[in-house]
Amino acid sequence: MKFNSIKFKVGNLFTIILGVILILYSVFLQISLSKYLVNDLDEELSGKVNELGNIISDELAASAGDDIYTVIQRIFSFQYPPKADIIAVKKKKTGGEPLSDEERWFVRFDRLDLSQDMVAFFESDGKLIYPSQNIAIDVLRKFTPDPNVSPQDDIFKNVTLDKKHFRQVQSVVSTPDGRQLIVLIAASEKPILDLLRHRQRTFTVSIPIILLLTAFLGRFLTERILRPVNSIVSTARQIGSRDLSMRIGQSNVDEEMKVLVESFNDMIARLENSFTHIEQFSSQVAHELKTPLAILRGETEVALRVDQGASDYKAVLKENMEEIEKIIKVVEDLLLLAKLDYRPKSLKFEKFDFNEFLNPIFEKTKLLAAKKNVEISCVFPKEDVLLEGDSLHLRRLFFNIIHNAVKFTPPGKKISLKAFTENSSLKVAITDEGPGIPAEYLPQLFTRFFQVPGRDEDPQKGSGLGLNIAQSVAKAHQGTIEVQSQLNKGSVFTVTLPLA
Ligand SMILES: Nc1ncnc2c1ncn2[C@@H]1O[C@H](COP(=O)(O)OP(=O)(O)O)[C@@H](O)[C@H]1O
Ligand SMILES: [Mg+2]
Numbered sequence: 001m002k003f004n005s006i007k008f009k010v011g012n013l014f015t016i017i018l019g020v021i022l023i024l025y026s027v028f029l030q031i032s033l034s035k036y037l038v039n040d041l042d043e044e045l046s047g048k049v050n051e052l053g054n055i056i057s058d059e060l061a062a063s064a065g066d067d068i069y070t071v072i073q074r075i076f077s078f079q080y081p082p083k084a085d086i087i088a089v090k091k092k093k094t095g096g097e098p099l100s101d102e103e104r105w106f107v108r109f110d111r112l113d114l115s116q117d118m119v120a121f122f123e124s125d126g127k128l129i130y131p132s133q134n135i136a137i138d139v140l141r142k143f144t145p146d147p148n149v150s151p152q153d154d155i156f157k158n159v160t161l162d163k164k165h166f167r168q169v170q171s172v173v174s175t176p177d178g179r180q181l182i183v184l185i186a187a188s189e190k191p192i193l194d195l196l197r198h199r200q201r202t203f204t205v206s207i208p209i210i211l212l213l214t215a216f217l218g219r220f221l222t223e224r225i226l227r228p229v230n231s232i233v234s235t236a237r238q239i240g241s242r243d244l245s246m247r248i249g250q251s252n253v254d255e256e257m258k259v260l261v262e263s264f265n266d267m268i269a270r271l272e273n274s275f276t277h278i279e280q281f282s283s284q285v286a287h288e289l290k291t292p293l294a295i296l297r298g299e300t301e302v303a304l305r306v307d308q309g310a311s312d313y314k315a316v317l318k319e320n321m322e323e324i325e326k327i328i329k330v331v332e333d334l335l336l337l338a339k340l341d342y343r344p345k346s347l348k349f350e351k352f353d354f355n356e357f358l359n360p361i362f363e364k365t366k367l368l369a370a371k372k373n374v375e376i377s378c379v380f381p382k383e384d385v386l387l388e389g390d391s392l393h394l395r396r397l398f399f400n401i402i403h404n405a406v407k408f409t410p411p412g413k414k415i416s417l418k419a420f421t422e423n424s425s426l427k428v429a430i431t432d433e434g435p436g437i438p439a440e441y442l443p444q445l446f447t448r449f450f451q452v453p454g455r456d457e458d459p460q461k462g463s464g465l466g467l468n469i470a471q472s473v474a475k476a477h478q479g480t481i482e483v484q485s486q487l488n489k490g491s492v493f494t495v496t497l498p499l500a
Helices: 006-062 068-077 083-095 101-112 137-142 190-241 255-305 310-342 354-371 391-408 439-444 466-476
Strands: 118-122 128-131 155-161 164-174 180-188 350-353 375-379 386-389 414-422 425-432 480-486 490-498
Touching (some): 006 164, 006 190, 083 101, 137 155, 190 255, 255 310, 354 386, 354 391, 354 414, 386 391, 391 425, 391 466, 391 490, 466 480
Parallel strands (some): 375 414
Antiparallel strands (some): 118 128, 118 180, 155 164, 350 386, 414 425
């Protein structure tokens, strides 16, 4: 697996990050829980020490004359009353009967609940007065007060006695006769540690499971999310070796991927379009050049077959020259078109006066039309019109359209040129009285090599590139060419160009 792949990032990196977060979080939970539980235990121990002090004071006051040791011992004897006594007290309590003094002590001590704790009393100089019976001898030696602390406060600390962990409070109990006793109570930390250990186990088991699930889900999700990408890749591969008609399926694709898939499909569509275009174009070019070349070959073959006089050869060469001229014209036109389509920046844009520009074109076509006995008229714009563009190419545009008009208009008919400005554009309408163009051919009129069928006999048969060039030039100048045509009446080509 690659380290910089999305699969790796989502599947593993994400899992690792989640793992670290989960571990830190569980450590935080453990620490805060243990703090909370120990605090709770401390509060409980504080309460017990207080209550123990109160009990001792009360008992001392009640039993005038008894020494402190006797009193403490008596108090602690309530800690372990015979079972029968406890049952009797409980019965009395639930029955609402009054309790004896002794029984009240049971209850008070029962509530204090020291049965699980180790309790020891010391003189203020550290001498042991009384240890509770649940303290083992070995432990008792280590269960001593800390002489170095201020006697007024409750001191809490963790102690390990006989390999067991305890929370210990050290406190001072003042007796009514002014004596100060040190009390130590140690409560086992086992319940806390058990709980923490249990949670620790839960975390150790659950975190790896969560991580495994996350990794698995992450992999599954990335696989799913990346499926369109794989499909794009495999389609792209197949396109190289097969054809451009393939598309990537868009069902079950996420919104973001849809954009990618759509753009990719669009791109293939555009490529397919261009390829079909190029294919058509090259076959058209080949076809277009084949006819004159075949004629050339035929004529040359015939001329070479038998020895002929110089004048006969000359005639053949002259005919060949015409065909060669035609081929050169097509090739030049194609080169021009390629330039217009793929290198529009090669045009030389300059500002020029349109009237000055149109006049020579009009004069030249007038001669052309006169040869064919076609009358041509021209209405120039009234004001000066400034255009910005490549005048050489624009001349080609107008010449192509006017030339068509002359070519297709029968002798005796008229052609009119009319130039005028409208909404910051220049419009030039070229109207002829030719055969017109059938409506069904109008949409293809400007495509390369297109010629209205059924006019094959035309002696001046062109190549069908003239209007395509005119349109490319117009486009390069942000202009348009529109056609209106009526069959057997004539056509109007209107060129629109933006003013400078
Ligand atoms: N003024 C017109 N009147 C009738 N048909 C026209 C006119 N101009 C163009 N056409 C039709 O459009 C075709 C394409 O014109 P063009 O691109 O100039 O090619 P070409 O002149 O070499 O045939 C022509 O062959 C002709 O059939
Ligand atoms: Mg033409």
